[in-house]
Amino acid sequence: MYNFLPYEGHMLGFVQPSGRGEFTERTIRIERLGATKKDESIGGVLVAWVAPSTNGGVLLVGWYNNAIVYRRYQPPPQGSGRVFKDVEIGYYAKAKESDCVLLAEEERTLRVPRAEKQMGGLGQYLVWYADSGKVNDKRFRQELIEFIRLYGHQRLENELNDAKFTTRKFVEGTPRRVTATTYERNRKAREACISYYGARCLICGFDFLEFYGEIGKGYIHVHHVNPLSVVGQGYEIDPIQDLRPVCPNCHAMIHRRNPPYSIEDIKALIQKHGG
Numbered sequence: 001m002y003n004f005l006p007y008e009g010h011m012l013g014f015v016q017p018s019g020r021g022e023f024t025e026r027t028i029r030i031e032r033l034g035a036t037k038k039d040e041s042i043g044g045v046l047v048a049w050v051a052p053s054t055n056g057g058v059l060l061v062g063w064y065n066n067a068i069v070y071r072r073y074q075p076p077p078q079g080s081g082r083v084f085k086d087v088e089i090g091y092y093a094k095a096k097e098s099d100c101v102l103l104a105e106e107e108r109t110l111r112v113p114r115a116e117k118q119m120g121g122l123g124q125y126l127v128w129y130a131d132s133g134k135v136n137d138k139r140f141r142q143e144l145i146e147f148i149r150l151y152g153h154q155r156l157e158n159e160l161n162d163a164k165f166t167t168r169k170f171v172e173g174t175p176r177r178v179t180a181t182t183y184e185r186n187r188k189a190r191e192a193c194i195s196y197y198g199a200r201c202l203i204c205g206f207d208f209l210e211f212y213g214e215i216g217k218g219y220i221h222v223h224h225v226n227p228l229s230v231v232g233q234g235y236e237i238d239p240i241q242d243l244r245p246v247c248p249n250c251h252a253m254i255h256r257r258n259p260p261y262s263i264e265d266i267k268a269l270i271q272k273h274g275g
């Protein structure tokens with residue numbers, strides 16, 4: 001109830017570490033995340049949150065990118081009102097609100113594999129450190145990271161192709177979930193891509209201005225070609241290396257698969273089928 005309720009621009013995440021005694025006395029073993037024995041916290045951690053589904057099984061529900069993870073229980077900030085049944089709810093992980101994603105219910109499609117018999121396997125405890133060398137654990141870790149990157153990629157593309165970008169008239173104000181800086185940065189990247197490549201589809205050659213006249217002027221999607229490079233807030237788009245103008249039809253075909261088809265793949269398909 002509090003892990004995705006922002007407080008002063010941050011998410012504060014609670015989890016119950018395993019161990020004996022009061023939960024506030026228990027510790028997260030941050031050495032397993034790369035900290036030294038002396039450290040009280042470690043930064044730059046990807047924290048994934050999972051929860052049981054009403055249909056059975058356990059699903060990924062969200063994540064904190066670039067989080068700080070604390071060894072010890074941190075009491076909630078004064079006046080934050082983070083209380084449940086008269087018990088204060090503190091935290092072990094903290095991240096900027098803009099670095100956190102809570103998936104909508106229909107987006108919760110990544111299933112966490114069932115715990116294995118051996119000790120310390122994923123699902124045995126409420127905290128899993130993802131540092132195991134076991135094949136299944138490594139596979140799930142990889143799958144999780146890819147899911148998160150592809151999600152970020154899709155969100156970036158939605159922002160790049162938001163209706164407000166695709167007309168010449170720029171509408172003031174920012175859409176939900178997109179910060180003003182991100183919005184401005186993406187708008188510039190989109191414009192730089194189009195001024196370099198033109199507003200014609202790089203795959204099929206479709207040109208909205210040519211086909212529809214004035215109303216089609218400047219209308220085109222931009223596709224981001226390297227989905228797995230999109231990581232977190234610090235990511236900078238290179239408009240020429242990373243973006244390509246494509247028409248919405250070709251763009252839809254690119255994304256018929258995850259990871260997406262390449263520009264060349266779709267070009268080849270058009271050649272083959274005589275489209």
Ligand SMILES: [Zn+2]
Nearest residue numbers: 201204247250
């Ligand atoms: Zn096209």
Ligand SMILES: [Zn+2]
Nearest residue numbers: 157222223224
């Ligand atoms: Zn795309």
